Amino acid sequence: xxxxxxxxxxxxxxxxxxxxxxxxxxxxxxxxxxxxxxxxxxxxxxxxxxxxxxxxxxxxxxxxxxxxxxxxxxxxxxxxxxxxxxxxx
Amino acid sequence: xxxxxxxxxxxxxxxxxxxxxxxxxxxxxxxxxxxxxxxxxxxxxxxxxxxxxxxxxxxxxxxxxxxxxxxxxxxxxxxxxxxxxxxxxxxxxxxxxxxxxxxxxxxxxxxxxxxxxxxxxxxxxxxxxxxxxxxxxxxxxxxxxxxxxxxxxxxxxxxxxxxxxxxxxxxxxxxxxxxxxxxxxxxxxxxxxxxxxxxxxxxxxxxxxxxxxxxxxxxxxxxxxxxxxxxxxxxxxxxxxxxxxxxxxxxxxxxxxxxxxxxxxxxxxxxxxxxxxxxxxxxxxxxxxxxxxxxxxxxxxxxxxxxxxxxxxxxxxxxxxxxxxxxxxxxxxxxxxxxxxxxxxxxxxxxxxxxxxxxxxxxxxxxxxxxxxxxxxxxxxxxxxxxxxxxxxxxxxxxxxxxxxxxxxxxxxxxxxxxxxxxxxxxxxxxxxxxxxxxxxxxxxxxxxxx
Numbered sequence: 127x128x129x130x131x132x133x134x135x136x137x138x139x140x141x142x143x144x145x146x147x148x149x150x151x152x153x154x155x156x157x158x159x160x161x162x163x164x165x166x167x168x169x170x171x172x173x174x175x176x177x178x179x180x181x182x183x184x185x186x187x188x189x190x191x192x193x194x195x196x197x198x199x200x201x202x203x204x205x206x207x208x209x210x211x212x213x214x215x
Numbered sequence: 216x217x218x219x220x221x222x223x224x225x226x227x228x229x230x231x232x233x234x235x236x237x238x239x240x241x242x243x244x245x246x247x248x249x250x251x252x253x254x255x256x257x258x259x260x261x262x263x264x265x266x267x268x269x270x271x272x273x274x275x276x277x278x279x280x281x282x283x284x285x286x287x288x289x290x291x292x293x294x295x296x297x298x299x300x301x302x303x304x305x306x307x308x309x310x311x312x313x314x315x316x317x318x319x320x321x322x323x324x325x326x327x328x329x330x331x332x333x334x335x336x337x338x339x340x341x342x343x344x345x346x347x348x349x350x351x352x353x354x355x356x357x358x359x360x361x362x363x364x365x366x367x368x369x370x371x372x373x374x375x376x377x378x379x380x381x382x383x384x385x386x387x388x389x390x391x392x393x394x395x396x397x398x399x400x401x402x403x404x405x406x407x408x409x410x411x412x413x414x415x416x417x418x419x420x421x422x423x424x425x426x427x428x429x430x431x432x433x434x435x436x437x438x439x440x441x442x443x444x445x446x447x448x449x450x451x452x453x454x455x456x457x458x459x460x461x462x463x464x465x466x467x468x469x470x471x472x473x474x475x476x477x478x479x480x481x482x483x484x485x486x487x488x489x490x491x492x493x494x495x496x497x498x499x500x501x502x503x504x505x506x507x508x509x510x511x512x513x514x515x516x517x518x519x520x521x522x523x524x525x526x527x528x529x530x531x532x533x534x535x536x537x538x539x540x541x542x543x544x545x546x547x548x549x550x551x552x553x554x555x556x557x558x559x560x561x562x563x564x565x566x567x568x569x570x571x572x573x574x575x576x577x578x579x580x581x582x583x584x585x586x587x588x589x590x591x592x593x594x595x596x597x598x599x600x601x602x603x604x605x606x607x608x609x610x611x612x613x614x615x616x617x618x619x620x621x622x623x624x625x626x627x628x629x630x631x632x633x634x635x636x637x638x639x640x641x642x643x644x645x646x647x648x649x650x651x652x653x654x655x656x657x658x659x660x661x662x663x664x665x666x
Binding site for chain 2: 162203211
């Protein structure tokens with residue numbers, strides 16, 4: 127199963143590193159990354175393979191949320207299917 | 216790769232605009248639980264519900280975790296008890312106790328189906344069931360009751376309408392110590408749908424299969440935000456925006472419904488495309504109407520705005536789901552909608568305006584607090600009026616009113632939770648007694664010469 131991680135917040139050094147480290151720690155493979163910095167706002171969307179945390183997806187999402195809170199960012203992890211079903215016919 | 220702005224839009228809908236799945240409702244047929252012995256019948260009702268629904272709440276929570284979408288309620292609807300209960304007289308109340316026990320065991324917050332379908336006539340058993348409703352609703356917490364008293368094909372059973380006025384009144388009296396909450400669990404229908412997942416009017420119709428999963432979506436906050444973002448555009452554009460938003464909301468419902476049905480091994484029934492408000496700020500149907508350009512909900516123009524909203528929600532939703540049913544449309548429950556509560560408080564929204572609104576949206580006079588001195592006949596007459604709108608227009612209408620014992624204009628009731636609370640509304644006291652007491656059957660309308 128694949129999921130989408132979105133990171134939004136003020137641009138600081140090492141955001142991508144922190145998120146990808148947490149992914150690596152959980153055996154979550156990063157498939158695609160797009161990011162943009164608008165003025166000083168940072169927005170990153172990452173497509174990941176979460177097969178390794180399939181059973182404990184909620185815990186992984188919670189870890190990401192907590193990381194966001196610590197770093198002053200808003201991080202969401204959601205299943206890819208939601209976006210596909212909502213925005214594609 | 217997905218479009219970033221689409222992803223952010225979805226996240227915003229869930230995080231800030233209260234998008235959620237309102238309910239996953241499992242419909243269970245109890246037709247095979249009928250028995251000449253009430254003990255055996257109740258035992259098999261309990262067993263069947265517990266067998267079919269044992270994984271319902273767990274599965275709902277799993278889906279919630281997997282997708283990160285809040286699923287607010289997991290509920291059960293069953294075959295109308297009036298159909299499976301023989302003539303057990305006052306003992307019929309034992310079914311209510313059985314349903315309550317099963318609902319508690321399964322961990323669901325509401326179970327609907329303490330129901331009788333009496334649009335054309337009442338059996339002795341159904342009469343006994345209707346008589347037992349006040350006691351059943353006062354002695355149980357989770358059981359919901361509904362009675363269908365009319366249809367476009369059968370007309371309106373005025374004898375039943377008369378009984379229901381008294382039933383509503385008595386239910387309020389028996390639960391007066393709890394803000395008359397019993398009445399919030401009793402719906403009187405005309406043209407009741409067989410596959411409605413929303414409480415308190417849910418039941419599992421006779422034409423349905425053995426077990427089915429129906430899903431109700433919500434999202435007034437999302438629609439309001441979309442209309443707000445559109446700014447000063449024409450009403451055609453507004454209709455288009457609502458359609459697109461409803462499509463997205465319903466797609467999520469469809470996704471969850473299919474997943475729930477697969478995980479539970481139960482056929483997928485329908486997605487109900489309703490805009491169901493909650494008392495939470497930002498989750499109000501009234502606020503959508505106000506965003507469309509009305510100063511306060513209840514102003515002249517409200518019926519037209521609601522008609523656009525209701526139609527656009529259906530058009531967008533039908534495209535998004537393979538099977539649509541239930542009540543599908545905009546709900547206008549006064550006490551459950553922050554904007555409606557405000558409009559009722561300031562006097563902009565009257566009972567008569569609400570009645571007009573019900574002619575163009577789903578359901579009917581819903582969660583309206585009436586003065587405590589409203590007579591049973593007036594409540595019956597309110598039911599008759601509402602049923603007539605449904606009967607003539609081939610649509611579902613319903614009445615769920617709460618005569619607040621000992622309260623009058625200026626007082627408020629508070630139920631808490633999704634049921635909310637609200638002010639006592641003005642009622643017209645001119646007597647309809649002679650009309651209601653005539654009894655008999657209001658004939659079904661002519662189905663041609665439509666003008």
